Amino acid sequence: MQSLRIGFDARYASDHFPGIGRYITSLLPELSRLTGQHRLFVFTNIGQTLPTLTDAHVEIVSVRSSPFALTQQLELPFLAGRLHLDLLHSPYLVKPYLLPCPSVVTIYDLLPLRYPQTLSPNGRRFYRLALRLAARSARQLITISSVSRDDLAFHLRIPRERIAVTPLAAAPAFAPQPPDVITDMRRRYGVPRHYVLFVGSNKPHKNIDRLLRAWQRVLPELPPSLSDTTLVVAGKFDPRYPLPTVMAAGYGLQERVKVLSHVSDDDLPALYSGALLFVFPSSYEGFGLPPLEAMACGVPVVCAYAGSLPEVVGEAALTVDPHSMHEIADGILRVLRSPALYQFLRQRGQQRATLFSWRATAQATLAVYERVAATV
Template sequence: MKPIAIDAHMVGERETGNETYTLSLIRALLALPPDERRGFDFVLYATEPARLRARLNPNHAVRIRRIWPAPSPLRIPFAMPAATLRDRASLLHVNYVAPPAGACPHVVTVHDISYDIYPRFFSPRDRWMLKTLVPFTMRRAAAIITVSQHAKQEIIARYGLPADKISVTYEAAGEQFQPVADPAARLAVRQRLGLPAHVPYFLALGNLQPRKNIGRLVEAFALARQAPELASTRLVIAGKALWRESEIYAAVQQAGLMDVVHFPGYVDDADLPALYSDALAFVYPSLYEGFGLPPLEAMACGAPVICSNAASLPEVVGDAALTITPTDAGALADALRQVVAAPALRAQLSQRGQARAAQFTWRRCAQETLEIYRRAKKG
């Protein structure tokens, strides 16, 4: 049986959304019962096979091949085509960029085209590479997967690609994202991340980059803390520092909030449920998302969610979050005050959020992805 090859090189690279999608999809595909997976075999390509193997269920037998050289200028055009030829793969599934030529057709997942919609949020090098390579990959692909209807419509409008070539498979919060009620477990995570014990905090999570709009959140937090009931609150901004992250640190300094804003850095998956569960609210003021997985994870953990009304986010959160215009610091400050001043609202958002998160599953994503593979192989 000719296998489906899946590029999993980013697993373990702390690539946040792309890594979560790839790892969660692989796990869900391998967990499907044999009758659903009939006719499918998989081979996974990783730059560090042991690291990928450690993240998978040991009961799931799957081939993992080392892909080398690791740097993308060599891995994508040379190593991957050679690997698919060696493995006699029937299909190659990648994120964003596929080899320019190869021994088998490819399926590409394009989470969003933010590089084209908001080019100012990317370094000149990344912007040039993405604007050149991603459209080229999509035009050559046997099938395109994206993660929201909003992202699909943008791809169609921007590149004129046929709608029937693009499928939407929604992401989901993993099974580990559940409310953590144990105070000791929450406290242990606070201590591990260097956060003060027993102090109420708002949580923001995501790579520190301009698109996440964290500077505006800092401004709103400074406004909200003027209310007496918020004077003791803190802001936790978790995530890996990326391009232009210094602007966020500068905003904190300028607002005089150095003692009440905490940057624990990248947070491991194992610590996220407790971090979400312990928050007064999870705040996601992003200017643009193809899907927006962190709000769904926070909802699954019972955290009230405040997020922007931009791009795909209303499609994801439905009526289970407080949504605000991301450029309006005053509206965001009001939302922060509301969730503190109104315990009934906080409880309602928590309840609605858990119900909303339960509507999205990785199992369904895997089932729909298998169907896309079937169609792509036939085509």
């Protein structure tokens, strides 16, 4: 394979794009280790924080335009031409659309089409336009699950062959944590000894309301040794939607639900590791990283049989109907009442998590680059 000059637009690694930022900061170090025979140009805005990339074949390129600025439609094509790029990878659908080289774009899911109420009318119009422009201007699309690939192929009416699947992975930090680390985390966040954990946002598809109603049914049925168990709801919450604290109070659960709105990424492995069980009743996911992170930490998982989640967890989790609070409650109780099922899911989950790695994601991504370059 000839040496390629690859551009990677890392400007989306910011607090505004937490999920995309994790994708970029996890993928880039592995990608830089694999592209030794190529040149990798990483586009960043001034003041951005990225993992240190010290490889000699990697060059950081400063870009004045922000990801949503109209000026990027001129600045990035200019930079791509000046650097003689063979291709540019945009990890978000808002991208430069007229480039002097082929482009690759990552589109994670079609949540705004599945749940249009998450955007304003103007936001929906902008999303649909940006989605069409991204699909038309890119030589190849990348997505993160087979379910998302099928969604993209159907809604954009493009061949599935134009869409590559590169699954995500839990970061290496997600592993069972020592007891003293878990104890320290519990002390700092006020987390009780026995808890069932949910990690995610409060957007409607995450199903927190139905989870809380299921938790009402669980509480009187808990095994005696776990009668003090609390539900911990952790994540970054959007004020446009009902907050978990308000929902819990509405059901009279404020004493049995602990809400954590700002958990440091560094503390997440300990938060997972200390949980009795991880529950994730989301009704739609492009991939579903939290269940995989929980499994990597050795925690049994109960999650929805919806979206890409069955593809991620395989037979290593107990799956339930996300639209049934009865099934969600029953799934939680089945695991907490059965030590045998608990151990089975714990072991199978850790085994399942090892099948996903950012090295494999980077290898699949590099293969996309090389295929695109070979068709020029």
